Each structure stands twice: as structure tokens, then as C-alpha cells.
Amino acid sequence: MEKAFHYYMPVKILFDYGVSQKMASYIAGENVLIISDPFLYQNGVAQRIGESLIGKTVGYFSDIEPNPSCESVDAAAAAARALKADCVIGLGGGSSMDVAKIVACLTRDEGSIYDYYSGGTKTFSERKTMLICVPTTAGTGSEVTNVGVFTNKKAGIKMPLVTDRFWADYAVIDPELTYSLPPAVTASTGMDAFCHAIEAYWNKESQPMCDMLAMGAMQLILRFIKRAYDDPNDLEARGAMIKASMIAGVAFSQTRTTGIHALSFPLTTEYHASHGTACSITLPAFIRLCREGAAEKLQALSAYLGYADAGALADAVEALMESMGMPTRLGQLGVREENLEHITKVGLGAAIIQLTPAVMNEQTVYALLKGIL
């Protein structure tokens, strides 16, 4: 018997070199707010997109920080309301796109993010403001998910919000926006995308369409990530990587992630590793751990990717990470043995960890971490 599954991914995807300069015809309405981080505003990327929107009134909100706070969301929503925005564009990595998702809702729905999230009691009405996501890294896949992750500074927690209102109208995938990514960011964001794909693939909630997409995305990443790392202007590699990141995003948008992402949370917040580094540092160990629980699937994947077995795949992934100067041992992030118990506990607090195809408890997670200390 085949497993039951659902699939729903209503985002319109546009992929092309330079397509982010050609969005005007897709935008209904007059007033457009472009949400980005300060860097994308200062280097002119946001304005170049704004200037391409001939005939539109364009505003900018460019104060988005990594791990965006609820206060930033409310400030961006105020800007959108002041502009009477008909369309919100999230330009950047996951942070800017996540903020754009909720701001597109808050443009017409009243109140603060706190009213809808983390104890809030309001629910979003049908979203009338258009939402366009434009990634500038090849990693998060946020442009094709219905999830936004926001940080409640008061309570000291980072929490996801999931709603069908967050599916963008358009995901605009333009490899040209990634040419300026530094090699270290190319590496860490690209390996984050690889984690999305493999976590969708071995997920207890895995399903056939996502398996197919995840396998294809992993093949693209293994083929092209080092080329994009070595030569930031390798157009084919840049195109392949941002495409693979989006496709991996489609895959995990249906399944969620697993232990890799669960354990990345404490590594990000407490050791200041980038999200992609915090994920991929446990990737080889998780491949080895899941060899039992997902034996058949990992064998099929390894063969598809050109490796004899999952052990060889894990070795290859680890060597690839080392070749791009990425840490592969927790000690390199400053983690010490006495910290492992706490990291284990925080990781086990994330429900997604139980979607891993392996027993996940204090002993097994501690042992996994100890093995890569």
C-alpha cells in the first residue's frame, strides 16, 4: 500500500535571468512596498527593482534584521499602511520574505503581529494585498513556503507562524541577484538548501512528489555548489543553485524538516552560527544515523547521486563542506562537551525532530552531537 499524502503549493513561479527587473506587468494596483535588509537598500538592489516598476508608486522599508523581531514586523506594517500598499515585495533572504508575508496580511487586517501570533487571538482575513517574494540567496526556499519565522524579543522565543495567507502570489527567481553573494554565503545557504531537500526526502511525512523534487534538487546542488563557490560569476551554476533552492523549498513546504533543523536552533541562537552552517554541521552525522531507519530510500538516493551507499554519500558531503571552508565539528563553533546536554534538550523541544527517521531521545541525540564534537 502506498502512503496517504496531501500536496498544495499555489505559488506562481517565474524563473529567469533578469526577471526581477520585469515584474511591473505582474503587479495589480498602484502602490508597492519593497521590504529588504539595509544592505540591499544601500547597494542599490532594492531601488533598481523599484525603478523598474514603471508607473507604480514605490516605497521602501529596509530595516529588516536577521531573525526578524515582531517590532520590525509592526514597523514594516505601519509603512505599508501609510503607503496604502496594494503589493508587498519581500526582497532578500528568509528574513525579508517572511516579514513581507505577514505585512501583506497586516496591510488591511488591523492590529499588531502580537494579535495573531504567540497567544494572539485574531486570525487573518483573506489576503487582498499582493505578495511577491524575491530571494537574493540560494538557500532558504522561503519564497515557496507558507511559513514565517518571527522572534518575540519580550518572551525570548523564535516561533514559526504557518497560514495559507503566506503563500506568495509570485516567487520571482532571478539568478542575477545572487552573483554578489560572497563564497562563504554561497556555501552555507546552498548547504541549507541541501538540508531542506534531504530532510523532505527522509521525513516521516515524505511523499512521492516531494521525493522526486528533493532528489533533483540534491543532484543540482552537488553538481553546482562548488562551482558557484569557486566562481561567483558562473552563470550556469548560479542559475542551478537558486533553482535547486526553490525546488528544495517546494519539497519541504509539504513535509517540514527534521532533526537537522531542530538542532540548528540552539546552534544559531547561542553560538551565532549562520543558519546554513548550523544546519549542515550535523548533516553528515544525520545521513549516517538515518541509514537504518531510511535504509531503502537512502540507498536509492545514494545510487541516484552516484555513490555506492549512504556512508559514501555522507563522506562526500562532509568532504564537500570542508572544501568550501565550512566547519564540520561542533568544536569549531565553540561548543564544548558540557554544552551538549543543553543543545540536546533544546533540539528535542522542537516538534519537527520527531519527523526524523530514527529514534530521537536524550541518548541518541547526545551521542550524535558527541560524535561530531
Add this chain to the structure above:
Amino acid sequence: MEKAFHYYMPVKILFDYGVSQKMASYIAGENVLIISDPFLYQNGVAQRIGESLIGKTVGYFSDIEPNPSCESVDAAAAAARALKADCVIGLGGGSSMDVAKIVACLTRDEGSIYDYYSGGTKTFSERKTMLICVPTTAGTGSEVTNVGVFTNKKAGIKMPLVTDRFWADYAVIDPELTYSLPPAVTASTGMDAFCHAIEAYWNKESQPMCDMLAMGAMQLILRFIKRAYDDPNDLEARGAMIKASMIAGVAFSQTRTTGIHALSFPLTTEYHASHGTACSITLPAFIRLCREGAAEKLQALSAYLGYADAGALADAVEALMESMGMPTRLGQLGVREENLEHITKVGLGAAIIQLTPAVMNEQTVYALLKGIL
């Protein structure tokens, strides 16, 4: 440089054994019209679904014929209006689902199908009536496309109508509905699905997400079609086949089809071959023909499917068809040499033929047909 592409497929997909008996909670509104062919009404399949919709008022329209006419569409629309349908369910093969697509529009939009199609000047407003597609064969993929094909008897033409209004709200994929398919139908509809997948894959409009899905669908079909043919109650094979058919549908919903489908039109209308037979009869020849124009992709596909090269794949597909009693020569359909010129001409009249990765003109198409006479 990677090729530009678009992707949009907003249908919610539900796959499970018995899921067609559990649709009540997905249906908004009170009045539901189930559209099917007479056979699915007489054998009680339509009523069993209707009876599972506790609390709904259910009507039936069961006069859908193969290659449905505009007159059938208008009659079904009248039934939907009389019922004040909030939801239209298309139950069956492509014909019933295609009619349901347009009836869901005509429930609230005025007039006849002729007003919207083949010279008509009206356009559909936003569709308010829910549309659910429930396939009972594993072949057409119509449940996940935005295309309806209707026959204008007055003008003697069969024409597709394509609109975003035709994306169903739900595609409900229930393997149990296919257990009663006779082996010959399992074979022909399953090979139709294989054609959808390979035509999406080698299509001049091919794109990476559809390539991945198409490859996966082809692998499933080659693994499971003979099992489903040999044992209609092989639950795993039935699940795999209807899943593969849906996934192939997603793939070609983005790319359209190619020469195989173009040439099937005259073979269906003039030689009364079933759609799946009319498609697959030219499949091995098209694989051989496309070896040049799609060399790299066909080599990758062949390796993925476990064959040395495209020639070996073509031989295997032909042997598989023969093992299921399917015709592989045009003579078996009653075609004679003097008919080939006409078939060539009609096939070349379908615009999709030029999406084939090979030169398609009077000489090449004639030669292909002559080779399998």
C-alpha cells in the same frame, strides 16, 4: 545558462485509499452535482460517493459520453443551475472531469459553452462554484490540468479550452476507484500517462520541476503497470499507477504534449482507437526519433530507468506494450499505406507537434508512420 521557466499548479491534491468516500469535510456549501458517465452511475460508484456526502443535497448528471460534446456540457450546466450547485464533482476519466471544469464555471456564468469557446466572445468570471476532480482511471491526469477538451459537433471539431478557472480546488486520488478497470484499460490509460510524462520531459517547453516529476512518474509506471495489468487487485500497483498518472499530469500541465498526442487525434477519431492506444502506438518510434534532438536528456532518462540507452528504452517500452496485448503497428488499427498522408497532415495541424525535439514536417512524420505500419 539555465532556461527560463514558469510553474503554476494550484490544485490541492489528496491521495489515499478510500479518500473519495471522505470528501464531505472539504466541500463548502450545500448542493453538490456529481458528473459522470452512465456506467459509473449504473454500477453505483457515483451514488456511493453521493451517499458519503452526509448533510449535502446531491444531484447526478450521468450522460457524459467519450469526447464530450458541447450539447452535453450545456445539458450538464442546466442540471447544475437547477440544483443551484455550490460544488461540482467530475468523476471519471478525462471526459467527465473536463465537463465538470466548465460546468463549475457555467453554474453562475450565463449562457452556453458556445459563448465562451470556438468563436464565442464571453469570458468566465471568477469561479465561485467549487470544483473537485475524482479520476477513476490512471491515465488522463486531467484532475491536475487547466484544460478541457470539447467536441463541437456542428463544426465537426474537437478543441481544447484552457483557462485558470479550470484548475480544480481539489484532485481526489483514490486507488480504490481503479480496482475494477479491465486489464486492457489499465494498459492503455497507463501508457497514456507514460506518454504525458515523456512528452513533458522531452518537450521544447520542458522545465526542471516537471522533468523531475516526469522521470519519477515514468519509473513508477514501468515498475507497476504490468502488475496492475496482471492483477487488478494489486493494491500497491493500483496506488502507484494512479499516483504516477497524476504526477505525469502535473508535469504536462506546464509543458503541454508533443507529436505523440498530435498524431493520436486522427487515430482516435478516424480509427476508433482508445486515446491511450492511439498515443502509445507511436511512442517507441518517437523515442527512437528524438534520440538525436534530445540526446543528452534521453540518455539521462534511460540510465535513470535502468536502460543502456534510448534505443534499449524504446525496445523495452515496445515489448511491455506487446506483453499487455497492445497494438504496436498501425496496421493493427486498420491503417493502410494510402492513409498515411492524411494522418500526417492532420497531425501536423496540431500546434503541439512542433514542441517535439525533432524536425516535424510532411517527410519526417510520414517516415515515422511508415516505419510502424
